[in-house]
Amino acid sequence: MKKKVVIGFIGTQLDSGIAASRWERWRPTVSLVLRENLVIDKMMLLYDRNYQALADLLKQDIATVSPETEVTPVEMSIANPWDFGQVYAALFDLAEQYPFDIEHEEYWIHITTGTHVVQICLFLMVEARYFPGVLLQTSPPSKKRGDALGSYTLIDLDLSHYDAIAQRYARAEADAITLLKSGIETLNPAFNKMIGEIEQVAVRSKAPLLFMGQTGAGKSFLAKRVYELKKARHQVSGPFVEVNCATLRGDGAASALFGHVKGAFTGAQHDRAGLLRSANKGLLFLDEIGELGADEQAMLLKAVEEKQFYPVGGDKLATSDFQLIAGTHRNLRQDVQAGRFREDLFARINLWTYNLPSLAQRPEDIEPNIDYLLTQQFAELGQKVSFNKEARRKYLDFATSPSATWQGNFRDLSASILRLSTLAQGGRITEELVEQEIGRLSIFWGQPQVKTQGNMTQALDSEQLAGLDLFDRLQLEAVLAACQDCHSLSEAGRKLFAASRARRGSSNDSDRLRKYLAKFGLDWAKVKGM
Template sequence: MDKVIFSFLGTTLDAGYSAGRWERWRPTIALCQQEDMIVNRLVLFHGGGHDSLLKLVIEDIHRISPETVVEPVRLQIRDPWNFVDVYSALHDFVRRYPFNTEDFEYLVHITTGTHVAQICLFLLIEARYFPAKIVQTSPPRNSKRVDKSEVAIIDLDLSQYNQLASRFDEERKEDVSFLKFGIATQNSRFNATIAEIEQVALRSSTPILLTGPTGTGKSFLARRIYELKRAKHQFHGEFIDVNCATLRGDGAMSALFGHVKGSFTGALQARGGYLKAAEDGLLFLDEIGELGLDEQAMLLKAIEEKRFFPVGSDKEVSSQFQLIAGTHRDLSQDVKDGRFREDLFARINTWLYSLPGLKDRREDIEPNLDFELERIADQLGKKVRFNSDAKKSYLQYAMAGTTEWAGNFRDLSGSLLRMATLANSGRIDEDNVSVEIQRLKARHQTINSDLGVDESGNSHQDWLELRDRIDPFDQVQLAYVIKVCKQSANLSDAGRNLFQQSRKDKKMSNDADRLRKYLSKFELSFSQVKEW
């Protein structure tokens, strides 16, 4: 295919008007002197002001390579050392140029031009605005003949380089592992979420919204994202972690946006506020759904414009920060109920990630044990490990479908801390595990009691109202009946489970009818309690 080369006129390297110029290495001329590379068309960029040099270079190219058509292109560049000016001019050119990759091979010569021009060409090639490879010329090393200059062609399609592709893939895996604290998690949903967050975090500064129950690690993940981006030199500022549930009343505005001296009673000195403290860094607003509507309005402006008014000030201040928000609430429902601004919700949920609770990641409990024990070792000043049988017993309970972890990984960490503290000689044994399991069961019963959940295993409003109207004796008996009904496939199955002994003694023959009559005493049906 015919070769088309794009190049800048070298106002210094290509210069020379005397006959001695043929003894000097001039990159643009040398490009057309290669015996094994015919240049069919040379698009020669210039900024004007060097008409005599441009004319001479074109004449010299025609002399040594008559088959080369030189097409001078003047670019409107006010300052050749201004990145925006140069990139804009080149970008405008490539968007208009009629590239035809089926009939022509395109090369971009990056030896001439300012360093700014070379960088802009490189970026445009990498982004495939130029569907081209790079060509670079250099003076001959072992010859005095300038027509023997060296030419190197570089393809920026990195996907063709298996070694580089493998290296990039390994680096990505390292970054994903970093976000997971090096824990070999097995939950496919969680792993896919973290893999995408890694890409988004390094490629975008758009707000990220992390949702999920309390204790799923939203704050830990936000800090890890900050540390990853700081390691990649994308942040130079601080990580500011704010729990919005702790911001109340008039102090919320001041805490977030700062205030000027004397703006309210007690404002003895100016305060910068959390948004200003997060400049060139990351602001994590946990439980963002707890903010008042006024704070939400000011936050929206600060996110969009990176400017805001401190309390009591008529002068705006600026702060460039990235926002990560966290919540356990259903913000979409809060928007419908008027508790959260629709425009702010739309602005912060471009990247929305829901972190699953521990009950949905039971396969990740075991990988987290060693990580948590390492963290606990820093607190206690000693290393603690499980005995093999003790670990097996603990995992059997922890991973059981009936075990509830209301506080998710926060509860798991607390459980391990208790066992590690009470362990003798740095080993958690079966006695430690047995005591801890009983403690967890007792805590579970206490929490359920506080929530109005009883042996029936539910807190349905209809049941709670009925329970308050009947005698304690009936409460206990009916709660157990409801629990069995919920676990049974149908009325007959529930009757068989409830009246096993009666069936053996043949006192009653119709278990389903007996259960139906029992429920009717409370004006209930099997289908009704099954839904509780």
């Protein structure tokens, strides 16, 4: 049975009194330990330093009538108990520092005593799960009820049923979304909407989540953030365990996941717990779940549904109460149709499915992610690194252009910023470094090394660039790139208009290209001279 822990403020009026007559009055804090059928194992008394004497007296009185109750007075630095900001900040700090043990203790948050502001803040803290417990309301004796010690009520807050009240916690929800995004101010509407829904699901459900997306799209990163969010709300107490199923092969796959007993196979000299048991009370992230074999899929289905499974070679059920997040770059629905993935397992993990967009699909989010990565580099290298103005514009022009395919998604971007930060002399990333990095990325992606963005900034001044629609800008970038690969105006014209030449009466491609360039004040000599 879990121990009962009561946390509450001393009632400066209701709990007061030093004469012997105090025992004849109803004191809400003391009344809790006077009940024969209720054992309070621990009591945390919160008080202002002006009431130290009262705190000491209450501790002494409780020890007299209930010596088995461990009483811990905690001084709170709240200058004005009617100030929401001060009270909430003090309680928030307390919640962050207190070693909650939800597996062995249950927490009753006493809201009878304290100012109305204190009571409201306690309500908010419990609803947001910063205090992982229930509200405790005590009432004085009633002649009608015949309860000499008064009564008490436990209130379990579940605001999912009260949409109007839940609106009061928009700030807590926003903070949770910020945590999921690591504080990166992403601008892509579809991505932001998806993260908002994941936040709601993460704090309200223990059901599996499925993250789909290309390699490097951030599946592992987001899974870790979901775990950190749930841990901050005291919804998980175990570890975050990450497994790349693509690295599990043959007989060792089942052993790694589900463990084995001694002698289960050649080389099994000791029992092995397995990764599922390691994730007990925590979160298990199975990346590339589509790579699991048929036997492992069947065993995983039982573990997800029943929280039980058999270790390899064992006849005794093992248990593990974990939440599952699965990741994959494959189309599991197609794999089910092809017989490569179990339909029943897919149905079990397909309740909350999210397709993470690639970096190339979120060009507006590249700049905030660059700033985030530069901040990380500052923490790791101990030196602030930044772009100079022209270098930043050149890198962003390239990074958000069709030429930047970001095949490895955020892994490519992270590696790119790491290289630039490492080579930056005096912490400044220059245009020369950016040109070199664009060349590297083009080689990595198997593309010709074309200085399209550099040409754009040389071909047009900043005012001209600002006046271009995105459509015209992207089209001009492609034209300049083609021109750089050609030796003459006519060759470039043939390359650019090859498909439409057969449908035209005139095939003067060079003239067509010349007129196009002239719209931007450019000619062939200037283009080739850049």
